[in-house]
Structure formats: C-alpha cells, structure tokens
Amino acid sequence: MIAALSYSWPSILVFAAAAVLVLVGALGVITFKNPVHSALSLIMTLFGVAVAFVAQQADFLAAVQIIVYAGAIVVLFLFVIMFLGVDRKEHVHVEPFVAQRPLAALGAVITVGGLIALMAESHWVTGVKSVSTVGTALATGQANVHQLGTAVFTTYLFAFEATAALLVIAVVGAVLLARRERVLSSEEVDE
Amino acid sequence: MNQLFAASDPLFNHGTGDWIVLLIVLVKILVGFGALMTAVIVMIWFERKAISDMQSRIGPQRWGPFGLLQTVADGLKLIGKEDLVPAEADVFVFKLAPYLVVIPAFITFALVPVGGTLHIAGHVVLLQMANPPMGILLMLAMSGISVYGVMLAGWSSGSKYPLLSSVRASAQMISYEAALGMTIVTVILVTGALTTHNIVLSQGGGIWHWNLIRLGFVPFAIFLIAITAELNRPPFDVVEAESELVGGFHTEYSSFRFAIFFLAEFMNTITMSAIMVTLFFGGPAGWVPPVAHLKWVFPIIWFLIKTSIFCFCYIWFRAALPRFRYDQLMDLGWKRLIPLSLGWMLIVAGFLISWRWGLLMFAAVLFAWIVLTRAFELGKTRESGPERVLPTVGERPIPGRVIRRLSDEER
Incomplete structure (x- = not known):
C-alpha cells in the first residue's frame, strides 16, 4: 500500500542520493577483498543513513549516527584491522561453518520477506503503523533533543537503563577475558 | 525541506x-x-x-x-x-x-x-x-x-x-x-x-x-x-x-x-x-561603540x-x-580528564535544578573521586600479564615462562 503523498523534487533527490550512498556502500562492504576498503564502504553507508535522517528532520539522530558509528565504532574496526595486520586476502574458499551458505540464504529470505510484509502492512517509507501504536508522532517545531530526551528518560527509561547495564556488562566481561594479571610483590612496586 | x-x-x-x-x-x-x-x-x-x-x-x-x-x-x-x-x-x-x-x-x-x-x-x-x-x-x-x-x-x-x-x-x-x-x-x-x-x-x-x-x-x-x-x-x-x-x-x-x-x-x-x-x-x-553604520x-x-x-x-x-610520552597522554585522557569532565557535568546539571541537588551531586562526585583514586592505587600493584616486560632481542618469549623484570643496569 503506497500512500499517495506528494513529495517535492528536492526531497526526492535527497532520498535518491541517500539511497545510492547506502546501497553502493553496503555492496562495497561485502564485495571488497580488502577489509580496509570494506570499512570505508561501511562509512559511506552510515553517511547515507545520516543523510536520510537529516531529510526526515531527525538532526540529532543524524549527528549521533556519524559521531558514534562513523566516528567511533568503524574507527575501532579499522584500528583492529591495522593493529592485527589482517589486511591481507582471506582464504574465502575454506568455509569455517559447514552449512553457512544455505543458512545465510535462509536468513536473507527471512529478512527480505519480513521487510516486504512490513511494507504491505504499514506506510512504505516509515512503517508508521508500528510506531503510531506506541506513542504520538513527534510534535513539530520542538527541538529534537528535547523530545528524544523526554522520551528516553520517561517512557523508555527501563529500556535505556537496561541497555546501559548491558553495555557495562559487556565491557567488564571483555576486560575480564582479555586481561591476564599477576600480583606484584611490594618490593617490585617500589622500584 | x-x-x-x-x-x-x-x-x-x-x-x-x-x-x-x-x-x-x-x-x-x-x-x-x-x-x-x-x-x-x-x-x-x-x-x-x-x-x-x-x-x-x-x-x-x-x-x-x-x-x-x-x-x-x-x-x-x-x-x-x-x-x-x-x-x-x-x-x-x-x-x-x-x-x-x-x-x-x-x-x-x-x-x-x-x-x-x-x-x-x-x-x-x-x-x-x-x-x-x-x-x-x-x-x-x-x-x-x-x-x-x-x-x-x-x-x-x-x-x-x-x-x-x-x-x-x-x-x-x-x-x-x-x-x-x-x-x-x-x-x-x-x-x-x-x-x-x-x-x-x-x-x-x-x-x-x-x-x-x-x-x-x-x-x-x-x-x-x-x-x-x-x-x-x-x-x-x-x-x-x-x-x-x-x-x-x-x-x-x-x-x-x-x-x-x-x-x-x-x-x-x-x-x-x-x-x-x-x-x-x-x-x-x-x-x-555607538557608531551609526558600523555597528x-x-x-x-x-x-x-x-x-x-x-x-x-x-x-x-x-x-x-x-x-x-604516549602512556602519559593516555593516562591523562582516560584517568583524569574523562572522570573529571563526567563529574563536573553532573555537578553542573545538579546546580541547574537547585542548589540542594548541586551540593548532593558535589558530594556524590567527591565520593566517586575517592573510590576512583583508591582503584588506581590498587591497580598499581596489579600488573597485567608478563608482556609488560619486553623479552630480550633475539629470544622468543615462551608461554608460561616467568619473564624476569629487567634491572636498571640491563635497561
């Protein structure tokens, strides 16, 4: 069900540009042989998503998208790639899982099917139906950050704190696993 | 748009x-x-x-x-x-x-x-x-x-x-x-x-x-x-x-x-x-200054x-x-600036609500600072892994072997 909304030419152009960025980037991630090039394509995808956010007036999300994903997470990817020197061609003909290809195909079919079902059920761009049952649409003319902050710290407080706790647990676990420690004797410390 | x-x-x-x-x-x-x-x-x-x-x-x-x-x-x-x-x-x-x-x-x-x-x-x-x-x-x-x-x-x-x-x-x-x-x-x-x-x-x-x-x-x-x-x-x-x-x-x-x-x-x-x-x-x-057209x-x-x-x-x-030095740089960033900026943000946020909250936050940050200082002190006595001491040149580090610390003369 495609809603008969009229879009202006600039917004269509912006959407098309964002879509091209996202799709070309995503294709690049899976087709490039060199992991560094894949990471660069991933940044392109993230930029495309940020552009789409800006076009939807979600400026704060766009900024966070760039700061957190492009500015921190992919930098860490690159950091690991550079640090561990895995920037060589991988042996793609050896499969670590036996049934990985059929399983991947199944996953792709499920994902695409789910997306098509979602599109058929709700607004084809935003999936409005699922959002509108939870809360009201964002009021216009009010600052993004204000509304997001209110939503996160009132309606979704539990989910927010649970996510925070999850991240802390992950960090503590990573430190515990990665850190081999020994206790120095007191004279060693004094040196 | x-x-x-x-x-x-x-x-x-x-x-x-x-x-x-x-x-x-x-x-x-x-x-x-x-x-x-x-x-x-x-x-x-x-x-x-x-x-x-x-x-x-x-x-x-x-x-x-x-x-x-x-x-x-x-x-x-x-x-x-x-x-x-x-x-x-x-x-x-x-x-x-x-x-x-x-x-x-x-x-x-x-x-x-x-x-x-x-x-x-x-x-x-x-x-x-x-x-x-x-x-x-x-x-x-x-x-x-x-x-x-x-x-x-x-x-x-x-x-x-x-x-x-x-x-x-x-x-x-x-x-x-x-x-x-x-x-x-x-x-x-x-x-x-x-x-x-x-x-x-x-x-x-x-x-x-x-x-x-x-x-x-x-x-x-x-x-x-x-x-x-x-x-x-x-x-x-x-x-x-x-x-x-x-x-x-x-x-x-x-x-x-x-x-x-x-x-x-x-x-x-x-x-x-x-x-x-x-x-x-x-x-x-x-x-x-009150100049007509050049304000x-x-x-x-x-x-x-x-x-x-x-x-x-x-x-x-x-x-x-x-x-x-590179390690000093990292220490300054992670152990001093990030906790300090986080604590100061909490204090400012507290004072924006009322002075009572401000003082409360101040006390909380002070407490957290004491805990953190103690944690750093404890951390000094616990070293992570034997890789802290570099093995001598031309010798492969053997797993499980205790690598001694280099004394000052050897360094």
Missing part, C-alpha cells in the same frame, strides 16, 4: 527559492573560504615568527614585508615538487586521505559565528556560513571523520612509521573525543541550545554570562587540553613525534598532498580556537581578537612545553 532549514536560519524564512537567498549563501561560503585561507597564511607566518622570537631567531623575512609571503612561497614550492606515490601504497586510499582531513576542517569552520546579524535586501543574514539544527554536534562528527584521514594516510602509505603514527593518532583522538563530548554537553546544558548561534546568544549579557565563568573554568580547561590533543598539536603531538616516527603519518606524502595536510592542520588550529571562543568566551560578544563591524573585531589570543596560546604551548 524549506521548514527544515527555516527552523535554525532566519535567511530561509521565506523559502529557499529566492535567487537573492542563493546568492547570499554563495557569497557567505566564498568569503568564509577566502577568509579561512588568508587566516591560514597569516597563522603559519605568525607561528614561525612567534616561535623564532621565543627561540631568539629571526624567522622568515625574505618574502614580502616582514616575511608575510613566506607561506605563499612555500606553497608554490610544494606544488612544484614531484608528486610521489610509494610502490607499496594503496593508491586510492592514499589519494583520498588528505581530503578526509581538509574537508572536515573547513566544514567545522562553517559553524562558527564570526559576527552578529546583517539585514540585506529584506533578509536576515547570520554572519556564519551555516547554522544547522544539529549545531555543535556537527563539530564532534567532523572531528570523528578527520580521524579517518590521519588513520588511512598512515595505513595506505604501506610503510612502518606512518602506520605506527596512525595507530597512535586513532587511539589518541578517540580517547580525547570522550572528554571533549562531555564538556560540550556541559555547555549545552547551560545554554539549552545546540546551534552555535544560540550558544553565542545565550552568553550575550556581558562577561559574567560567558560560559567560561558560568561553568566554573574547569570545563574550559578540559576542553582546551582535549582539543589540543585532538589537533595533535604540541605538547600532544606524539602522532608526528620526529624523534620517534620520522615525520608521522604524512611521512610518505609529498607535493600538493602534503600541502593539504599542512593546510588542514592550521585550518583546524584556527577553527578550534574559534570554537573555543564560541563555546566559552561569548563568540563575537563585546563592547560596541556590525565591532563584533567581528572582537571575535578576531579573541581567536588570535588562542592561536597565540597554541604557538606558546609549542614553544614552551615538552612533548608528552
């Missing part, structure tokens, strides 16, 4: 279709670009002159009055040199990297309000290139992107020292971005706005309303240290420590591409000085004076302070 832009910039109140609006935007961009380029030329000259004065040298003096055209001469020389691409290099990334540094540098400058407002042909024009709704967050995003330029430049060179330098750079910039973001949050809490225009407006009521004083100096100090590290300027220039890493991440670059890196570094220095003025020193705010000029002059003071501070740092 129109209402989207109108929300933050009054120029687009009547839509974006008008050709005068388009012309104003174009002129703003061109003037801004020209001004930044000129500022870079002057800044490089100023740095060389000030450093040589501090070191009892003469400095550039041959080209133009007082050697002012030295930078232009250097630029022409660089462009005339051979453009080398190392054989081991990843050519596409190698050529891309300089632009990933210079474009964010320019975009960040676009956010800075250099003056008040003008009225041209019935339009209200803000004297800044852009005033997007996401405001100061764009600066954080752009500093995140410029990390890539430095990282990829080092990696794509296919050479060891640039790679080491870029690994250092990425770790350093990521570490200090956290403290940077936290101080910006403190500023946003007090001003209640993201856009640089509103941040400046909220500091308009005289010197006591500047964020420097309203926030109690500490966020400014953290910001200054963090931004210096983010810029890789001395004393935090471990990224291009000549004694350890040859020339740093741009060792393999020559000709125009090297010039771009050089340009971006100085653009960033100027831009970050300007951002500091915007966030903490009221931007273009200052005393305006709009004085804010610009105030802005230039304030920004130049910070530019001079950077040069002064470079002349006066020795370089940090």
